Amino acid sequence: MPSLKITNLEKHYQSFHALKSISLDIEDGEFVVMVGPSGCGKSTLLRSIAGLETVDSGTITIKDRDVTHLEPSDRGVAMVFQNYALYPHMTVAQNMGFNLQIAGRPKAEIVAAVDRAAKILRITDHLNKFPKALSGGQKQRVAIGRAITRSPDVFLFDEPLSNLDAALRTQMRVELGRLHKELGTTMIYVTHDQVEAMTMADRIVVMRDGIIEQVGSPLDLYNRPANQFVAGFLGSPRMNFLAASIEAIADGAVTLAIAGLKQTLVLPLDEAGAGLKIGDRVRIGFRPEAALADGTDGLVLPANVRVVESLGRETLVYADAGVVRSIDSESQDGFFAVHQSQQLQFAYDAPFTIGVPADALYLFDTSGKTRRFARRAA
Known part of the structure; x- marks a missing residue:
């Protein structure tokens, strides 16, 4: 069974039809990247999976569990945002363990989860620092570490590298690829960056005007685009x-x-x-x-x-x-x-x-x- 199954998802913002009967199956452990021009619906789809947007119709199933109308905290997902969203008055360790703390987990469990995530992300030496002392790449690692400590069924990434400079983006792409292989968890990633999509994805989902134009491996879409839009969208120069x-x-x-x-x-x-x-x-x-x-x-x-x-x-x-x-x-x-x-x-x-x-x-x-x-x- 798919790790995530989306069936006939519809979303309107008043007269604007943001998602038009979206259906998509994502297998367990896949790294799926969603791309498309601004306003195509990719971030709306990601936020709908996270539970940050309510949908008008359709279903979202994670691990055989219908989560369409569940609260975000009950869906088994963890989301990493573009702007890091770290608490400035908390240390790195406190930021990474905060979700477990408010869930009432034992202190020893929180410490163990934070230590494990810090080792995976190679930020053990920064656990006692505050966010203001970190670089952009280190802050993003902390945000990812906060997601790892929750042990989610699905990771959701909303353009997490867009605030980093070119060198850091390249480094973080490598780190995210390594992280995916190490954790083996399903990851869904939204980006405008074609290099990120082509180098990181097991499959790419190309969207336009609230619909899915084509789904396939990076080379399948690059070599055998279904239409002129996909052909022109993937590739740089186009x-x-x-x-x-x-x-x-x-x-x-x-x-x-x-x-x-x-x-x-x-x-x-x-x-x-x-x-x-x-x-x-x-x-x-x-x-x-x-x-x-x-x-x-x-x-x-x-x-x-x-x-x-x-x-x-x-x-x-x-x-x-x-x-x-x-x-x-x-x-x-x-x-x-x-x-x-x-x-x-x-x-x-x-x-x-x-x-x-x-x-x-x-x-x-x-x-x-x-x-x-x-x-x-x-």
Whole structure:
């Protein structure tokens, strides 16, 4: 049986429909990360599991126990928040043991639980300090330690690393991964950070507008996105998209006319391509790392360099292909992103041919559904 089962969950805030018939099974011991744009419902879903939000309908079951209408303290969950929420007048040890204290647990049990959590989190030397003497990373460890002492069935994390600097976030990702392996407890984690999602999750839940768009392992979602939204949301820089229309369909292949480009493109199709019609306006997508800075027998986009980001052994090039515009890509301002795993230098406005092999191209229909997956990623 799943450790956590959510069935047809609905939540409204007056006229705003925050959760729309959400159903999700999370297995015992899984690390599940929920991602999506602001306002998509991921934090509302997490708070509903915790009991901090009341739902309008549907059920939440934890360890075969219906907890939908139970108080937060009775659900067998522990939540770690973004802002640590430590009591400034209490020591680290007192903060970590406070929940057990108010539950009336014996002092010896509290001390043992705090010591165990402190050893796991490597903060034993800080137990007698007050929060003001701790760094951000140490405060977050204390907040996690407070959750560990409760021995919950499910850990809930609401963007716990967003207040930390880049180096600390990297360190804490490693620590949380180690903690999950050591405890073996189910963990549900909400984040805006794709790196956190891709590196930490057993499965990722992608949400948009109160619904679940797709659930799967990080590589499944990255390589075989169900639709254009998922394809564009996962990946940094995000997937490049351009407009096209279908000119012909024959012999298991589709011929595409690229908007603003004279060349046509022929792509083999499999069963995913069923239902496409001549004249359909579609989208072509390709990952920045699939693009080549030279010619190819697939898609060829003559462009000019606009921005170069040198990342040591890697280079990101943002290029403008003129009338062939990158679409649905707010962060790129209409430019195409090319990721090269080598050091390169380009002058502003230098000619730059973007080549994308045919087996690295995705195809999305008018509704956004994926109709062709990149063969390279399959």
